[in-house]
Amino acid sequence: MLTLRLAFRNLLRHKSRSLLCGLSMMGAYVLFSISLGFSDGSYGSLIRMLTDTHSGHVQIHSQGYLERPSLFRNFILYPALKNQLTADPEIEAWSARVFSSALIFRENKSTIARLMAIDPEQEAQVTTMREKVQDGEYLSEAADVTNPILLGRHLQKLLQAKLGETLIFIGQGADGSIANDLFTVVGIVGKSSADAESRMIYMTLESAQEFLSLGERIHEVALRLENYSEARRKAAYLQNYLKAKELDVQPWQVVEEQFYKAMLADQQGNWITQAIIMLIVGLVVLITVLMNTFERRHEYGLLLALGTSPGFIFRSIIVEMTMLSGLSVIVGLFFSSGLNWYFSINGIAIEPPMEYGGVVFSAISSEVSLFVMFVPAGFTIGVAFLVAFFPAIKSARAVPIEAMREN
Protein backbone atom coordinates (compact mmCIF):
# COMPACT_ATOMS: atom_id res chain seq x y z
CA MET A 1 0.00 0.00 0.00
CA LEU A 2 2.81 2.39 0.95
CA THR A 3 4.64 1.43 -2.24
CA LEU A 4 1.55 2.19 -4.31
CA ARG A 5 0.99 5.48 -2.53
CA LEU A 6 4.59 6.59 -3.06
CA ALA A 7 4.55 5.47 -6.70
CA PHE A 8 1.28 7.28 -7.41
CA ARG A 9 2.37 10.51 -5.71
CA ASN A 10 5.72 10.42 -7.50
CA LEU A 11 3.89 10.10 -10.81
CA LEU A 12 1.91 13.24 -10.01
CA ARG A 13 5.04 15.05 -8.94
CA HIS A 14 6.21 15.83 -12.49
CA LYS A 15 2.89 15.79 -14.27
CA SER A 16 4.18 16.93 -17.67
CA ARG A 17 6.95 14.36 -17.69
CA SER A 18 4.65 11.55 -16.61
CA LEU A 19 2.08 12.66 -19.18
CA LEU A 20 4.66 12.73 -21.97
CA CYS A 21 6.02 9.32 -21.04
CA GLY A 22 2.49 7.93 -20.64
CA LEU A 23 1.42 9.33 -24.01
CA SER A 24 4.45 7.73 -25.67
CA MET A 25 3.58 4.37 -24.15
CA MET A 26 -0.08 4.78 -25.06
CA GLY A 27 0.83 5.75 -28.64
CA ALA A 28 3.10 2.74 -28.95
CA TYR A 29 0.43 0.46 -27.53
CA VAL A 30 -2.20 1.79 -29.95
CA LEU A 31 0.19 1.47 -32.92
CA PHE A 32 1.18 -2.03 -31.88
CA SER A 33 -2.42 -3.09 -31.33
CA ILE A 34 -3.64 -1.65 -34.64
CA SER A 35 -0.72 -3.14 -36.50
CA LEU A 36 -1.44 -6.52 -34.92
CA GLY A 37 -5.17 -6.06 -35.56
CA PHE A 38 -4.57 -5.40 -39.26
CA SER A 39 -2.08 -8.22 -39.46
CA ASP A 40 -4.46 -10.71 -37.84
CA GLY A 41 -7.51 -9.30 -39.60
CA SER A 42 -5.91 -9.40 -43.02
CA TYR A 43 -4.42 -12.84 -42.59
CA GLY A 44 -7.70 -14.03 -41.13
CA SER A 45 -9.55 -12.74 -44.21
CA LEU A 46 -6.96 -14.32 -46.48
CA ILE A 47 -7.19 -17.65 -44.72
CA ARG A 48 -10.98 -17.57 -44.80
CA MET A 49 -10.89 -16.57 -48.46
CA LEU A 50 -8.49 -19.37 -49.31
CA THR A 51 -10.27 -22.05 -47.31
CA ASP A 52 -13.73 -20.87 -48.37
CA THR A 53 -12.95 -20.76 -52.07
CA HIS A 54 -11.05 -23.97 -52.37
CA SER A 55 -9.23 -25.96 -49.75
CA GLY A 56 -11.58 -26.21 -46.77
CA HIS A 57 -9.92 -26.37 -43.33
CA VAL A 58 -8.77 -29.98 -43.27
CA GLN A 59 -8.25 -32.47 -46.07
CA ILE A 60 -8.08 -36.27 -46.16
CA HIS A 61 -6.10 -38.05 -48.88
CA SER A 62 -4.56 -41.35 -49.61
CA GLN A 63 -0.96 -41.53 -48.26
CA GLY A 64 1.47 -39.62 -50.54
CA TYR A 65 -1.22 -37.89 -52.61
CA LEU A 66 -0.39 -34.39 -51.35
CA GLU A 67 3.29 -34.75 -52.33
CA ARG A 68 2.61 -36.48 -55.67
CA PRO A 69 -1.00 -36.32 -56.78
CA SER A 70 -1.96 -39.24 -59.00
CA LEU A 71 -5.15 -40.76 -60.40
CA PHE A 72 -4.14 -44.02 -58.76
CA ARG A 73 -3.64 -42.65 -55.19
CA ASN A 74 -7.29 -42.92 -54.32
CA PHE A 75 -9.41 -44.40 -51.55
CA ILE A 76 -12.94 -45.52 -50.81
CA LEU A 77 -14.96 -43.29 -48.55
CA TYR A 78 -16.28 -46.22 -46.55
CA PRO A 79 -19.55 -45.80 -44.58
CA ALA A 80 -17.93 -45.75 -41.14
CA LEU A 81 -15.78 -42.77 -42.12
CA LYS A 82 -18.77 -41.03 -43.70
CA ASN A 83 -20.71 -41.50 -40.47
CA GLN A 84 -17.78 -40.29 -38.38
CA LEU A 85 -17.46 -37.08 -40.42
CA THR A 86 -21.19 -36.45 -40.44
CA ALA A 87 -21.62 -37.05 -36.72
CA ASP A 88 -18.66 -34.94 -35.58
CA PRO A 89 -20.08 -31.68 -34.13
CA GLU A 90 -16.87 -29.78 -34.91
CA ILE A 91 -17.18 -30.57 -38.61
CA GLU A 92 -19.72 -28.27 -40.20
CA ALA A 93 -19.60 -29.97 -43.62
CA TRP A 94 -17.46 -32.24 -45.75
CA SER A 95 -17.15 -32.87 -49.46
CA ALA A 96 -15.59 -35.73 -51.46
CA ARG A 97 -13.55 -34.82 -54.54
CA VAL A 98 -11.90 -36.45 -57.52
CA PHE A 99 -9.12 -34.85 -59.57
CA SER A 100 -7.77 -35.65 -63.00
CA SER A 101 -6.81 -34.14 -66.35
CA ALA A 102 -8.27 -34.66 -69.78
CA LEU A 103 -7.99 -33.60 -73.39
CA ILE A 104 -11.03 -31.51 -74.30
CA PHE A 105 -12.30 -31.17 -77.83
CA ARG A 106 -14.87 -28.85 -79.38
CA GLU A 107 -15.09 -29.00 -83.15
CA ASN A 108 -11.57 -28.13 -84.33
CA LYS A 109 -10.47 -26.65 -80.96
CA SER A 110 -8.79 -28.67 -78.24
CA THR A 111 -6.94 -28.14 -74.98
CA ILE A 112 -5.78 -29.93 -71.86
CA ALA A 113 -7.74 -29.10 -68.70
CA ARG A 114 -7.69 -30.02 -65.05
CA LEU A 115 -10.86 -31.70 -63.82
CA MET A 116 -12.33 -31.45 -60.38
CA ALA A 117 -15.32 -33.61 -59.53
CA ILE A 118 -17.57 -32.78 -56.63
CA ASP A 119 -20.84 -33.62 -54.97
CA PRO A 120 -22.56 -30.30 -55.86
CA GLU A 121 -24.64 -30.00 -52.69
CA GLN A 122 -21.92 -31.08 -50.26
CA GLU A 123 -19.29 -28.93 -51.98
CA ALA A 124 -21.54 -25.89 -51.73
CA GLN A 125 -21.52 -26.34 -47.94
CA VAL A 126 -17.73 -26.53 -47.75
CA THR A 127 -16.67 -23.87 -50.28
CA THR A 128 -18.16 -21.00 -52.26
CA MET A 129 -18.38 -23.21 -55.35
CA ARG A 130 -21.95 -22.19 -56.12
CA GLU A 131 -20.99 -18.48 -56.13
CA LYS A 132 -18.26 -19.10 -58.69
CA VAL A 133 -20.83 -19.69 -61.43
CA GLN A 134 -20.97 -16.49 -63.52
CA ASP A 135 -23.17 -17.69 -66.39
CA GLY A 136 -25.59 -20.60 -66.68
CA GLU A 137 -26.46 -22.76 -63.69
CA TYR A 138 -24.84 -24.74 -60.93
CA LEU A 139 -24.37 -28.49 -61.34
CA SER A 140 -27.19 -29.48 -58.99
CA GLU A 141 -29.63 -27.28 -60.88
CA ALA A 142 -28.99 -29.18 -64.14
CA ALA A 143 -30.33 -32.50 -62.96
CA ASP A 144 -31.95 -33.27 -66.31
CA VAL A 145 -28.64 -32.89 -68.19
CA THR A 146 -26.40 -35.91 -68.71
CA ASN A 147 -22.79 -35.31 -67.61
CA PRO A 148 -23.11 -31.59 -66.80
CA ILE A 149 -19.93 -29.54 -66.38
CA LEU A 150 -18.93 -26.05 -65.28
CA LEU A 151 -16.35 -24.65 -67.68
CA GLY A 152 -13.66 -22.17 -66.63
CA ARG A 153 -13.81 -18.75 -68.30
CA HIS A 154 -10.35 -19.13 -69.84
CA LEU A 155 -11.18 -22.54 -71.31
CA GLN A 156 -14.51 -21.27 -72.59
CA LYS A 157 -12.72 -18.52 -74.52
CA LEU A 158 -10.10 -20.95 -75.79
CA LEU A 159 -12.65 -23.49 -77.01
CA GLN A 160 -15.20 -20.82 -77.95
CA ALA A 161 -17.78 -22.98 -76.20
CA LYS A 162 -21.30 -21.87 -75.39
CA LEU A 163 -23.74 -22.92 -72.69
CA GLY A 164 -25.57 -26.12 -73.65
CA GLU A 165 -22.84 -27.27 -76.02
CA THR A 166 -21.32 -30.73 -75.75
CA LEU A 167 -17.56 -31.25 -75.36
CA ILE A 168 -15.56 -34.41 -75.89
CA PHE A 169 -13.31 -35.55 -73.06
CA ILE A 170 -10.50 -38.06 -73.50
CA GLY A 171 -8.40 -39.15 -70.57
CA GLN A 172 -6.88 -42.08 -68.74
CA GLY A 173 -9.08 -44.43 -66.77
CA ALA A 174 -8.01 -45.79 -63.37
CA ASP A 175 -8.28 -49.31 -64.77
CA GLY A 176 -5.75 -48.54 -67.54
CA SER A 177 -8.37 -47.99 -70.20
CA ILE A 178 -8.78 -44.87 -72.33
CA ALA A 179 -11.54 -42.79 -70.84
CA ASN A 180 -13.81 -40.91 -73.20
CA ASP A 181 -17.21 -39.37 -72.92
CA LEU A 182 -19.40 -36.40 -73.79
CA PHE A 183 -20.05 -33.58 -71.31
CA THR A 184 -22.46 -30.67 -71.52
CA VAL A 185 -21.56 -27.14 -70.49
CA VAL A 186 -24.20 -25.91 -68.01
CA GLY A 187 -22.29 -23.05 -66.46
CA ILE A 188 -19.23 -20.81 -66.76
CA VAL A 189 -17.03 -20.17 -63.72
CA GLY A 190 -14.54 -17.36 -63.09
CA LYS A 191 -14.96 -13.64 -63.68
CA SER A 192 -11.84 -13.31 -65.79
CA SER A 193 -9.18 -15.49 -67.34
CA ALA A 194 -6.87 -14.60 -64.44
CA ASP A 195 -9.03 -16.36 -61.85
CA ALA A 196 -7.76 -19.74 -60.66
CA GLU A 197 -11.05 -21.48 -61.53
CA SER A 198 -10.92 -20.13 -65.11
CA ARG A 199 -8.62 -22.98 -66.10
CA MET A 200 -10.68 -25.66 -64.35
CA ILE A 201 -13.58 -27.91 -65.33
CA TYR A 202 -15.97 -28.96 -62.57
CA MET A 203 -18.18 -32.02 -62.91
CA THR A 204 -20.28 -34.24 -60.68
CA LEU A 205 -18.63 -36.96 -58.65
CA GLU A 206 -20.75 -39.70 -60.25
CA SER A 207 -19.91 -38.74 -63.84
CA ALA A 208 -16.19 -38.41 -63.03
CA GLN A 209 -16.10 -41.80 -61.26
CA GLU A 210 -17.75 -43.37 -64.27
CA PHE A 211 -15.60 -41.49 -66.81
CA LEU A 212 -12.35 -42.39 -65.01
CA SER A 213 -13.46 -45.93 -64.08
CA LEU A 214 -12.92 -45.14 -60.40
CA GLY A 215 -15.96 -46.96 -59.09
CA GLU A 216 -16.61 -45.48 -55.62
CA ARG A 217 -13.07 -44.27 -55.22
CA ILE A 218 -12.18 -40.62 -54.57
CA HIS A 219 -8.98 -38.55 -54.12
CA GLU A 220 -9.86 -36.07 -51.44
CA VAL A 221 -12.29 -35.16 -48.70
CA ALA A 222 -12.37 -31.49 -47.73
CA LEU A 223 -13.73 -30.60 -44.28
CA ARG A 224 -15.14 -27.33 -43.08
CA LEU A 225 -14.75 -26.73 -39.32
CA GLU A 226 -16.48 -24.24 -37.08
CA ASN A 227 -13.17 -22.39 -36.65
CA TYR A 228 -10.19 -22.53 -39.00
CA SER A 229 -7.78 -22.05 -36.09
CA GLU A 230 -8.75 -25.52 -34.86
CA ALA A 231 -7.55 -27.15 -38.08
CA ARG A 232 -4.24 -28.51 -36.77
CA ARG A 233 -5.79 -30.02 -33.67
CA LYS A 234 -8.65 -31.54 -35.58
CA ALA A 235 -6.37 -32.93 -38.29
CA ALA A 236 -4.17 -34.56 -35.65
CA TYR A 237 -7.23 -36.06 -33.98
CA LEU A 238 -8.59 -37.48 -37.23
CA GLN A 239 -5.16 -38.67 -38.31
CA ASN A 240 -4.94 -40.69 -35.13
CA TYR A 241 -8.35 -42.18 -35.83
CA LEU A 242 -7.54 -42.94 -39.47
CA LYS A 243 -3.93 -44.11 -39.08
CA ALA A 244 -4.79 -47.75 -39.67
CA LYS A 245 -6.64 -46.90 -42.87
CA GLU A 246 -3.47 -45.49 -44.50
CA LEU A 247 -5.09 -42.14 -44.95
CA ASP A 248 -3.34 -38.80 -44.58
CA VAL A 249 -5.16 -36.00 -42.76
CA GLN A 250 -3.68 -32.51 -43.04
CA PRO A 251 -4.77 -29.02 -42.01
CA TRP A 252 -4.94 -26.12 -44.48
CA GLN A 253 -1.48 -24.98 -43.31
CA VAL A 254 0.02 -28.11 -44.91
CA VAL A 255 -2.35 -28.36 -47.85
CA GLU A 256 -1.65 -24.72 -48.81
CA GLU A 257 1.96 -24.82 -47.70
CA GLN A 258 3.20 -22.15 -50.10
CA PHE A 259 0.57 -19.67 -48.96
CA TYR A 260 1.14 -20.48 -45.29
CA LYS A 261 4.91 -20.04 -45.53
CA ALA A 262 4.51 -16.70 -47.32
CA MET A 263 2.12 -15.63 -44.58
CA LEU A 264 4.53 -16.61 -41.81
CA ALA A 265 7.40 -14.76 -43.49
CA ASP A 266 5.20 -11.70 -43.81
CA GLN A 267 4.18 -11.92 -40.16
CA GLN A 268 7.83 -12.04 -39.11
CA GLY A 269 8.36 -8.83 -41.03
CA ASN A 270 5.53 -7.27 -39.03
CA TRP A 271 7.09 -8.36 -35.77
CA ILE A 272 10.26 -6.47 -36.72
CA THR A 273 8.20 -3.30 -37.20
CA GLN A 274 6.52 -3.89 -33.86
CA ALA A 275 9.88 -4.48 -32.17
CA ILE A 276 11.08 -1.10 -33.47
CA ILE A 277 7.98 0.55 -31.98
CA MET A 278 8.72 -1.11 -28.65
CA LEU A 279 12.36 -0.04 -28.84
CA ILE A 280 11.31 3.58 -29.19
CA VAL A 281 8.98 3.20 -26.21
CA GLY A 282 11.79 1.61 -24.25
CA LEU A 283 14.03 4.60 -24.92
CA VAL A 284 11.36 7.08 -23.82
CA VAL A 285 10.72 5.10 -20.63
CA LEU A 286 14.45 4.77 -20.01
CA ILE A 287 14.98 8.53 -20.28
CA THR A 288 12.06 9.16 -17.91
CA VAL A 289 13.22 6.58 -15.38
CA LEU A 290 16.80 7.85 -15.51
CA MET A 291 15.65 11.45 -15.01
CA ASN A 292 13.41 10.44 -12.11
CA THR A 293 15.96 8.26 -10.36
CA PHE A 294 18.79 10.75 -10.92
CA GLU A 295 16.71 13.58 -9.48
CA ARG A 296 15.63 11.50 -6.52
CA ARG A 297 19.05 10.16 -5.53
CA HIS A 298 18.97 12.31 -2.41
CA GLU A 299 15.55 10.96 -1.48
CA TYR A 300 16.57 7.36 -1.98
CA GLY A 301 19.55 8.02 0.29
CA LEU A 302 17.18 9.50 2.88
CA LEU A 303 14.79 6.55 2.65
CA LEU A 304 17.68 4.12 3.13
CA ALA A 305 18.94 6.19 6.06
CA LEU A 306 15.50 5.99 7.68
CA GLY A 307 15.62 2.23 7.46
CA THR A 308 13.83 1.57 4.20
CA SER A 309 14.99 -1.69 2.68
CA PRO A 310 16.67 -1.61 -0.75
CA GLY A 311 13.93 -3.98 -1.93
CA PHE A 312 11.27 -1.42 -1.07
CA ILE A 313 13.04 1.25 -3.14
CA PHE A 314 13.42 -1.17 -6.05
CA ARG A 315 9.73 -2.05 -5.84
CA SER A 316 8.58 1.55 -5.62
CA ILE A 317 10.43 2.45 -8.86
CA ILE A 318 9.17 -0.64 -10.67
CA VAL A 319 5.62 -0.10 -9.39
CA GLU A 320 5.74 3.54 -10.50
CA MET A 321 6.69 2.65 -14.07
CA THR A 322 4.34 -0.34 -14.17
CA MET A 323 1.53 1.89 -12.93
CA LEU A 324 2.27 4.50 -15.61
CA SER A 325 2.48 1.89 -18.35
CA GLY A 326 -0.67 0.17 -17.04
CA LEU A 327 -2.62 3.45 -17.09
CA SER A 328 -1.29 4.19 -20.58
CA VAL A 329 -2.41 0.77 -21.76
CA ILE A 330 -5.89 1.18 -20.23
CA VAL A 331 -6.40 4.52 -21.98
CA GLY A 332 -4.83 3.11 -25.16
CA LEU A 333 -7.19 0.14 -25.00
CA PHE A 334 -10.17 2.40 -25.64
CA PHE A 335 -8.54 4.04 -28.66
CA SER A 336 -7.12 0.87 -30.17
CA SER A 337 -10.30 -1.16 -29.63
CA GLY A 338 -12.36 1.61 -31.22
CA LEU A 339 -10.04 1.89 -34.21
CA ASN A 340 -9.71 -1.87 -34.64
CA TRP A 341 -13.46 -2.26 -34.42
CA TYR A 342 -14.00 0.50 -37.02
CA PHE A 343 -11.49 -1.01 -39.43
CA SER A 344 -12.81 -4.52 -38.87
CA ILE A 345 -16.15 -3.33 -40.21
CA ASN A 346 -15.05 -0.87 -42.88
CA GLY A 347 -11.61 -2.12 -43.89
CA ILE A 348 -9.30 -0.27 -46.25
CA ALA A 349 -9.71 -0.97 -49.98
CA ILE A 350 -6.65 -1.94 -52.01
CA GLU A 351 -6.68 -0.57 -55.56
CA PRO A 352 -5.86 -2.47 -57.68
CA PRO A 353 -6.44 -5.75 -55.79
CA MET A 354 -3.26 -7.68 -55.10
CA GLU A 355 -2.59 -11.39 -55.31
CA TYR A 356 -1.07 -13.06 -52.30
CA GLY A 357 -0.22 -16.75 -52.28
CA GLY A 358 -2.72 -17.34 -55.07
CA VAL A 359 -5.52 -15.44 -53.33
CA VAL A 360 -6.78 -12.12 -54.70
CA PHE A 361 -6.93 -9.55 -51.97
CA SER A 362 -9.06 -6.44 -52.47
CA ALA A 363 -9.21 -4.95 -48.95
CA ILE A 364 -7.39 -5.15 -45.66
CA SER A 365 -9.36 -5.17 -42.47
CA SER A 366 -8.56 -5.22 -38.78
CA GLU A 367 -9.71 -7.57 -36.05
CA VAL A 368 -10.76 -7.12 -32.41
CA SER A 369 -9.60 -10.03 -30.29
CA LEU A 370 -8.08 -10.69 -26.88
CA PHE A 371 -4.77 -11.39 -28.64
CA VAL A 372 -4.78 -8.00 -30.35
CA MET A 373 -5.65 -6.25 -27.07
CA PHE A 374 -3.49 -8.08 -24.57
CA VAL A 375 -0.31 -9.02 -26.43
CA PRO A 376 0.61 -5.35 -27.07
CA ALA A 377 -0.43 -4.58 -23.47
CA GLY A 378 1.92 -7.27 -22.18
CA PHE A 379 4.74 -6.00 -24.37
CA THR A 380 4.24 -2.35 -23.37
CA ILE A 381 4.14 -3.10 -19.64
CA GLY A 382 6.97 -5.63 -20.03
CA VAL A 383 9.21 -3.11 -21.81
CA ALA A 384 8.52 -0.48 -19.12
CA PHE A 385 9.34 -3.08 -16.44
CA LEU A 386 12.55 -4.19 -18.15
CA VAL A 387 13.78 -0.68 -18.81
CA ALA A 388 13.06 0.42 -15.22
CA PHE A 389 14.76 -2.68 -13.81
CA PHE A 390 18.40 -1.57 -13.90
CA PRO A 391 17.93 2.04 -12.75
CA ALA A 392 15.77 0.61 -9.94
CA ILE A 393 18.51 -1.79 -8.88
CA LYS A 394 21.09 0.98 -9.01
CA SER A 395 18.93 3.26 -6.85
CA ALA A 396 18.20 0.50 -4.37
CA ARG A 397 21.91 -0.20 -4.00
CA ALA A 398 22.86 3.44 -3.42
CA VAL A 399 25.13 4.19 -0.48
CA PRO A 400 22.84 6.34 1.71
CA ILE A 401 25.39 8.95 2.73
CA GLU A 402 26.69 9.41 -0.82
CA ALA A 403 23.18 9.63 -2.25
CA MET A 404 22.16 12.14 0.41
CA ARG A 405 25.06 14.40 -0.52
CA GLU A 406 23.53 14.76 -3.99
CA ASN A 407 20.77 17.26 -4.51
Added chain:
Amino acid sequence: MEETVIVAHKIFKAFGEGETEIQALRNVDLDIKRGDFAAIVGPSGSGKTTLLNILCGLDNVSSGEIKVSGRSLQEMSGSELAQFRREHIGLVFQAYNLIPVLTVLENIEYVMLLQHVPAAERKERVHTFLAELGLEGKENRFPAELSGGQQQRVAIARAMVSKPDIILADEPTANLDSETGGQLLEMMRKFNEELKMTFVFSTHDPQIMERAKRLITLTDGRIVSDELK
Protein backbone atom coordinates in the same frame (compact mmCIF):
# COMPACT_ATOMS: atom_id res chain seq x y z
CA MET B 1 24.59 1.28 36.36
CA GLU B 2 23.44 2.94 33.13
CA GLU B 3 23.30 0.70 30.06
CA THR B 4 25.73 1.62 27.27
CA VAL B 5 23.92 1.95 23.93
CA ILE B 6 26.87 2.98 21.78
CA VAL B 7 30.44 1.82 22.12
CA ALA B 8 32.95 3.27 19.65
CA HIS B 9 36.47 1.94 19.93
CA LYS B 10 39.49 3.39 18.13
CA ILE B 11 37.48 4.83 15.29
CA PHE B 12 39.61 6.00 12.42
CA LYS B 13 38.13 7.52 9.29
CA ALA B 14 40.05 8.92 6.35
CA PHE B 15 38.76 10.35 3.05
CA GLY B 16 40.87 10.21 -0.11
CA GLU B 17 44.25 8.57 -0.52
CA GLY B 18 47.91 9.49 -0.52
CA GLU B 19 48.61 13.22 -0.60
CA THR B 20 44.90 14.06 -0.76
CA GLU B 21 44.00 11.96 2.29
CA ILE B 22 42.05 13.77 4.98
CA GLN B 23 41.87 12.15 8.39
CA ALA B 24 38.41 13.04 9.65
CA LEU B 25 38.49 10.90 12.82
CA ARG B 26 41.59 9.69 14.62
CA ASN B 27 41.28 6.86 17.13
CA VAL B 28 38.06 8.08 18.69
CA ASP B 29 36.79 6.17 21.75
CA LEU B 30 33.28 6.99 22.85
CA ASP B 31 30.55 5.45 25.03
CA ILE B 32 26.99 6.71 25.00
CA LYS B 33 24.77 5.63 27.88
CA ARG B 34 21.02 5.17 27.83
CA GLY B 35 19.36 8.49 28.70
CA ASP B 36 22.31 10.62 27.62
CA PHE B 37 21.59 14.06 26.22
CA ALA B 38 24.99 14.61 24.68
CA ALA B 39 26.31 17.26 22.35
CA ILE B 40 29.31 16.70 20.13
CA VAL B 41 30.81 20.12 19.57
CA GLY B 42 33.81 21.50 17.80
CA PRO B 43 34.82 23.77 14.96
CA SER B 44 33.78 23.11 11.35
CA GLY B 45 35.75 20.22 9.88
CA SER B 46 36.47 18.73 13.28
CA GLY B 47 34.64 15.49 12.34
CA LYS B 48 31.30 15.91 14.17
CA THR B 49 29.02 14.99 11.27
CA THR B 50 31.37 12.17 10.17
CA LEU B 51 31.24 10.71 13.68
CA LEU B 52 27.44 10.91 13.75
CA ASN B 53 27.18 9.27 10.31
CA ILE B 54 29.46 6.48 11.46
CA LEU B 55 27.51 5.97 14.71
CA CYS B 56 24.33 5.25 12.73
CA GLY B 57 26.01 3.14 10.05
CA LEU B 58 25.45 5.60 7.23
CA ASP B 59 29.21 5.77 6.69
CA ASN B 60 31.93 3.14 7.15
CA VAL B 61 34.97 3.39 9.36
CA SER B 62 38.48 2.99 7.96
CA SER B 63 39.33 1.07 11.12
CA GLY B 64 37.98 0.56 14.62
CA GLU B 65 34.78 -0.94 15.91
CA ILE B 66 31.30 0.35 16.67
CA LYS B 67 28.60 -1.43 18.59
CA VAL B 68 25.11 -0.03 18.87
CA SER B 69 22.68 -1.77 21.21
CA GLY B 70 25.18 -4.60 21.44
CA ARG B 71 25.53 -5.20 17.70
CA SER B 72 28.61 -4.54 15.61
CA LEU B 73 27.77 -2.27 12.66
CA GLN B 74 30.77 -3.40 10.60
CA GLU B 75 29.44 -6.91 10.36
CA MET B 76 26.14 -5.84 8.77
CA SER B 77 25.25 -5.67 5.08
CA GLY B 78 23.50 -2.66 3.54
CA SER B 79 20.04 -4.16 4.04
CA GLU B 80 20.85 -5.30 7.59
CA LEU B 81 22.05 -1.80 8.42
CA ALA B 82 18.84 -0.33 6.98
CA GLN B 83 16.80 -2.73 9.11
CA PHE B 84 18.91 -1.98 12.17
CA ARG B 85 18.44 1.78 11.77
CA ARG B 86 14.71 1.22 11.33
CA GLU B 87 14.51 -0.69 14.62
CA HIS B 88 17.04 1.12 16.81
CA ILE B 89 18.01 4.58 15.55
CA GLY B 90 16.10 7.79 14.94
CA LEU B 91 17.72 10.41 12.73
CA VAL B 92 17.22 14.16 12.61
CA PHE B 93 18.99 16.12 9.90
CA GLN B 94 20.00 19.74 9.60
CA ALA B 95 18.01 20.11 6.35
CA TYR B 96 14.87 18.38 7.80
CA ASN B 97 14.83 15.83 4.96
CA LEU B 98 11.15 15.05 4.96
CA ILE B 99 9.74 12.91 2.15
CA PRO B 100 8.21 15.53 -0.14
CA VAL B 101 5.39 13.39 -1.56
CA LEU B 102 4.09 12.36 1.86
CA THR B 103 1.94 14.48 4.18
CA VAL B 104 2.94 15.43 7.72
CA LEU B 105 1.02 12.46 9.11
CA GLU B 106 2.49 10.05 6.58
CA ASN B 107 6.02 11.33 7.18
CA ILE B 108 5.66 10.81 10.91
CA GLU B 109 4.27 7.31 10.59
CA TYR B 110 6.65 6.30 7.78
CA VAL B 111 9.13 4.35 9.94
CA MET B 112 6.29 2.72 11.87
CA LEU B 113 4.82 1.56 8.56
CA LEU B 114 8.15 -0.06 7.75
CA GLN B 115 8.08 -1.66 11.19
CA HIS B 116 4.54 -2.96 10.55
CA VAL B 117 3.15 -1.29 13.66
CA PRO B 118 -0.64 -1.88 13.74
CA ALA B 119 -2.73 0.99 12.36
CA ALA B 120 -4.48 1.81 15.63
CA GLU B 121 -1.23 2.08 17.53
CA ARG B 122 0.33 4.14 14.75
CA LYS B 123 -2.55 6.54 14.82
CA GLU B 124 -2.40 6.94 18.59
CA ARG B 125 1.33 7.54 18.63
CA VAL B 126 1.23 10.01 15.72
CA HIS B 127 -1.51 12.05 17.34
CA THR B 128 0.33 12.14 20.64
CA PHE B 129 3.39 13.58 18.91
CA LEU B 130 1.35 15.96 16.79
CA ALA B 131 -0.14 17.37 19.97
CA GLU B 132 3.20 17.48 21.82
CA LEU B 133 4.92 19.26 18.93
CA GLY B 134 2.09 21.69 18.20
CA LEU B 135 1.36 20.27 14.76
CA GLU B 136 -2.32 19.53 15.22
CA GLY B 137 -4.37 20.58 12.21
CA LYS B 138 -1.38 20.24 9.89
CA GLU B 139 -1.56 16.45 9.48
CA ASN B 140 -2.55 16.57 5.84
CA ARG B 141 -0.15 19.26 4.70
CA PHE B 142 2.85 18.47 2.56
CA PRO B 143 6.35 19.50 3.71
CA ALA B 144 6.55 22.29 1.14
CA GLU B 145 3.54 23.91 2.85
CA LEU B 146 5.31 24.15 6.23
CA SER B 147 7.82 26.57 7.72
CA GLY B 148 11.35 25.42 8.51
CA GLY B 149 10.53 25.13 12.21
CA GLN B 150 7.41 23.08 11.51
CA GLN B 151 9.33 20.79 9.16
CA GLN B 152 11.97 20.18 11.80
CA ARG B 153 9.23 19.36 14.34
CA VAL B 154 7.88 16.78 11.91
CA ALA B 155 11.40 15.38 11.46
CA ILE B 156 11.82 15.12 15.23
CA ALA B 157 8.43 13.44 15.56
CA ARG B 158 9.39 10.98 12.80
CA ALA B 159 12.64 10.16 14.62
CA MET B 160 11.01 9.68 18.03
CA VAL B 161 7.63 8.16 17.27
CA SER B 162 9.03 4.70 16.59
CA LYS B 163 10.66 4.69 20.05
CA PRO B 164 14.25 4.01 18.93
CA ASP B 165 17.10 3.25 21.36
CA ILE B 166 18.89 6.40 20.34
CA ILE B 167 18.27 9.60 18.39
CA LEU B 168 21.14 11.11 16.45
CA ALA B 169 20.61 14.71 15.40
CA ASP B 170 22.98 16.48 13.05
CA GLU B 171 22.86 20.21 13.74
CA PRO B 172 19.08 20.13 14.16
CA THR B 173 18.77 23.84 14.96
CA ALA B 174 21.21 25.19 12.39
CA ASN B 175 18.50 26.31 9.95
CA LEU B 176 16.13 27.64 12.60
CA ASP B 177 15.86 30.96 14.38
CA SER B 178 16.98 30.88 18.00
CA GLU B 179 13.46 30.98 19.43
CA THR B 180 12.22 28.03 17.36
CA GLY B 181 15.45 26.17 18.00
CA GLY B 182 15.09 26.78 21.72
CA GLN B 183 11.51 25.45 21.72
CA LEU B 184 12.52 22.28 19.90
CA LEU B 185 15.40 21.71 22.27
CA GLU B 186 13.10 22.05 25.22
CA MET B 187 10.84 19.46 23.70
CA MET B 188 13.66 17.03 23.11
CA ARG B 189 14.98 17.58 26.60
CA LYS B 190 11.47 16.87 27.91
CA PHE B 191 11.31 13.59 25.97
CA ASN B 192 14.78 12.75 27.25
CA GLU B 193 13.77 13.25 30.84
CA GLU B 194 10.27 11.82 30.69
CA LEU B 195 10.80 8.90 28.33
CA LYS B 196 14.51 8.35 28.99
CA MET B 197 15.25 8.70 25.26
CA THR B 198 18.94 8.96 24.36
CA PHE B 199 19.97 11.97 22.27
CA VAL B 200 23.30 12.71 20.61
CA PHE B 201 23.68 16.00 18.75
CA SER B 202 26.39 17.40 16.60
CA THR B 203 26.20 21.15 16.93
CA HIS B 204 27.66 24.63 16.99
CA ASP B 205 24.57 25.96 18.70
CA PRO B 206 25.26 27.50 22.14
CA GLN B 207 21.65 26.71 23.14
CA ILE B 208 22.26 22.99 22.69
CA MET B 209 25.58 23.21 24.51
CA GLU B 210 23.84 24.98 27.35
CA ARG B 211 21.09 22.37 27.66
CA ALA B 212 23.22 19.28 27.02
CA LYS B 213 23.97 17.04 29.99
CA ARG B 214 27.22 15.99 28.39
CA LEU B 215 29.61 17.89 26.11
CA ILE B 216 32.01 16.01 23.87
CA THR B 217 34.51 18.26 22.15
CA LEU B 218 36.14 17.20 18.90
CA THR B 219 39.11 18.94 17.40
CA ASP B 220 40.91 17.74 14.28
CA GLY B 221 39.17 14.37 14.53
CA ARG B 222 40.13 13.73 18.15
CA ILE B 223 38.04 13.94 21.30
CA VAL B 224 39.79 16.55 23.34
CA SER B 225 37.27 16.70 26.18
CA ASP B 226 34.25 14.76 27.41
CA GLU B 227 32.55 16.40 30.35
CA LEU B 228 29.34 15.76 32.27
CA LYS B 229 27.48 18.87 33.34
